[in-house]
Amino acid sequence: MGENYKVYSSSYMVLKPExxxxxxxxxxxxxxxxxxxxxxxxxxxxxxxxxxxxMIFISVVLQKLLILISRPMAWMGxxxxxxxxxxxxxxxxxxxxxxxxxxxLIPDRDSAAFISCVGYIDKRKELDRNIKPRDGCKYxxxxxxxxxxxxxxxxxxxxxxxxxxxxxxxxxxxxxxNGKATTELFFLRDKSxxxxxxVVTFRGTEPFDADAWCTDIxxxxxxxxxxxxxxxxxxxxxxMQKYGRNQEQPLAYYHIRDxxxxxxxxxxxxxxxxxxxxxGGALAILFPAILLYHDEKLLLKRLEGVYTYGQPxxxxxxxxKFMENKLEEHKIPYFRFVxxxxxxxxxxxxxxxxxxxxxxxxLYYNRHYDGKFVxxxxxxxxxxxxxxxxxxxxxxxxxxxxxxIHYSKGPGYKEGxxxxxxxxxxxxxLGVSAHSPQDYVNSTRLGSSDVFLPPEDM
Numbered sequence: 001m002g003e004n005y006k007v008y009s010s011s012y013m014v015l016k017p018e019x020x021x022x023x024x025x026x027x028x029x030x031x032x033x034x035x036x037x038x039x040x041x042x043x044x045x046x047x048x049x050x051x052x053x054x055m056i057f058i059s060v061v062l063q064k065l066l067i068l069i070s071r072p073m074a075w076m077g078x079x080x081x082x083x084x085x086x087x088x089x090x091x092x093x094x095x096x097x098x099x100x101x102x103x104x105l106i107p108d109r110d111s112a113a114f115i116s117c118v119g120y121i122d123k124r125k126e127l128d129r130n131i132k133p134r135d136g137c138k139y140x141x142x143x144x145x146x147x148x149x150x151x152x153x154x155x156x157x158x159x160x161x162x163x164x165x166x167x168x169x170x171x172x173x174x175x176x177x178n179g180k181a182t183t184e185l186f187f188l189r190d191k192s193x194x195x196x197x198x199v200v201t202f203r204g205t206e207p208f209d210a211d212a213w214c215t216d217i218x219x220x221x222x223x224x225x226x227x228x229x230x231x232x233x234x235x236x237x238x239x240m241q242k243y244g245r246n247q248e249q250p251l252a253y254y255h256i257r258d259x260x261x262x263x264x265x266x267x268x269x270x271x272x273x274x275x276x277x278x279x280g281g282a283l284a285i286l287f288p289a290i291l292l293y294h295d296e297k298l299l300l301k302r303l304e305g306v307y308t309y310g311q312p313x314x315x316x317x318x319x320x321k322f323m324e325n326k327l328e329e330h331k332i333p334y335f336r337f338v339x340x341x342x343x344x345x346x347x348x349x350x351x352x353x354x355x356x357x358x359x360x361x362x363l364y365y366n367r368h369y370d371g372k373f374v375x376x377x378x379x380x381x382x383x384x385x386x387x388x389x390x391x392x393x394x395x396x397x398x399x400x401x402x403x404x405i406h407y408s409k410g411p412g413y414k415e416g417x418x419x420x421x422x423x424x425x426x427x428x429x430l431g432v433s434a435h436s437p438q439d440y441v442n443s444t445r446l447g448s449s450d451v452f453l454p455p456e457d458m
Contacts, residue, residue, distance in 0.1 A: 011223030013042040014232060015056065017063035017214075025060065028053050055349050056219060063214045070210035077117060077208025082107060084120050084418070089113065112160040117207050118152040120418045122438040125165050128445050133195055135449060137305070140197075141335060142444040143190065144275035144307035147201040149437040151186060151280060162188045171198070171263070176252035178237045183252045183283065187259065196270045197304060198263055200256060200287075204278030204310075205344070212279055216312050219348050221355060227293060228319030229355050231312075231348070234282045240290065252283070253290055257299065264302050271304040277437055278344055281311030285334065285360075289319070292326050305333040309440040310344045313356035320359035327360070334360040338377060339439045340367050340398075341391045343431025346382035363451055365443040367394055367401065371451040382431060391430040398433065399423040413442060 020039035027037070032048055034040045039060065066073075085107035090096040099105045107114055115123070124146075131142045150161050155173040162170040171187035184203040189196070205212040215233035223229050239251025264270050274284040285306050291299050315323075327334055336358065338345045348356040364374040379387035402423055406414035419438055426433030 011043050014220045015040060015060055015218060017060045020060050025057060028057055059217055059219045062217050066210040066214050073208045073210045081117055085114055110154055110156060112156040114154060116152045121422055121436050122149060122441060125161055127166055138449045140273060140305060141307050145309055145440050145444045147199055148275055148277035148280060148309055151201045151203040158186050175249055176255055177249035183237045198272035200272060200274050202276035202280030202283040204276055204280035216344060216347055227322050229316040230319055231314050234286055234314055238283050238286055260299055271302045273305045275307045277309040281308030282314050284308050286314055289323060300330045303332050307335050309337045310342050310435050311336055312344050312347050313358055316355035317357050320357045324359050336360050336362045337440060338362060339365050339443055340434050341394050341431045342434040343382045344435050346380060349381055365447060367398055369443050369446040371447040395426045
């Protein structure tokens with residue numbers, strides 16, 4: 001595993017919110033010298049503009065708040081999940097009595113019947129059978145999004161969905177070490193006479209996981225030689241940390257790489273795609289970046305595409321140019337889906353003071369699920385007062401739509417009470433409910449196939 005130590009160069013900025021004191025946070029707004037701040041470790045210039053210091057201040061304050069409430073958040077999430085599953089498993093008094101007598105009253109978190117909070121937001125299990133493999137990118141985008149949604153569930157649930165509902169080959173669920181928590185992912189195989197595709201899916205940011213949200217809003221980065229500056233938290237989640245490891249859990253990048261090599265060696269016909277929602281999307285596109293760094297020719301040749309949904313920004317402009325050139329050189333399609341006012345694709349911040357950028361083909365969908373190519377997202381940065389009114393209007397119409405969509409689109413699009421509560425929260429915290437898998441699944445199903453054509457062909 002020693003090769004991961006070669007990834008980083010000496011150029012970096014690391015924020016340490018746990019070490020930041022109130023006086024430090026106030027001082028960073030007054031003084032432009034970062035060298036005096038113990039919670040900022042940087043190899044670059046010490047004197048920085050107020051705008052950049054303001055964004056560092058916001059990032060650190062939000063991370064400190066999330067760290068403070070991380071345990072209550074986790075407890076609340078566990079309680080809500082348990083309560084939802086309890087109600088689902090005991091819908092009537094008769095069933096309650098039967099389960100009580102059988103000793104199965106309390107839901108088993110590891111069972112195939114247990115559903116996460118994300119799963120209750122969108123309870124759909126089946127693929128859209130009207131979308132066929134012959135539909136190409138539309139088929140893989142719909143399959144990838146459903147896999148990204150299912151990735152939030154436990155191992156038994158995922159295996160049941162893949163094997164019993166989708167009639168595909170389940171290749172395993174894995175927990176990989178990332179320094180503090182775990183990076184979770186699974187493999188499936190979609191195989192028929194005309195195609196053989198392995199789908200590698202990363203789990204995204206869970207609603208009550210404070211550590212994952214800290215990763216999304218962190219501004220820390222490391223320079224990868226000849227590639228560019230890359231988000232430090234995403235690199236760690238992929239297993240590219242510089243120090244230490246857990247001997248009982250594999251590192252994500254190396255585990256995926258080795259498993260793919262074994263699978264691809266079985267036949268020359270087998271290809272694979274990478275996918276994920278939210279944080280999972282960031283890891284999905286970062287994986288081929290490290291393949292390029294290690295010059296993994298076989299894996300780059302067999303990579304059929306990368307599909308991400310609600311993905312945050314991963315690197316700087318240098319990284320983006322490198323990836324665009326290399327993906328084009330290796331003929332690897334990359335589709336980055338963004339739904340309406342989703343807050344996560346607008347993080348971390350993108351302006352002349354901050355290094356984070358997006359790249360590749362962005363498919364943007366409005367609240368009517370009309371998709372189009374865009375080079376720059378509308379309201380590209382989440383913290384924008386100018387767009388707040390428009391975002392709130394969109395949130396109101398999304399809430400109204402949740403009561404009517406099944407009449408216009410069919411019963412498969414009916415939204416439950418839990419998602420409607422989420423949409424109500426979205427009226428207060430703009431962009432939160434737009435990040436849910438429900439709208440991304442709808443976008444891949446209801447959006448036109450023409451959106452996958454290059455703009456000049458449309």
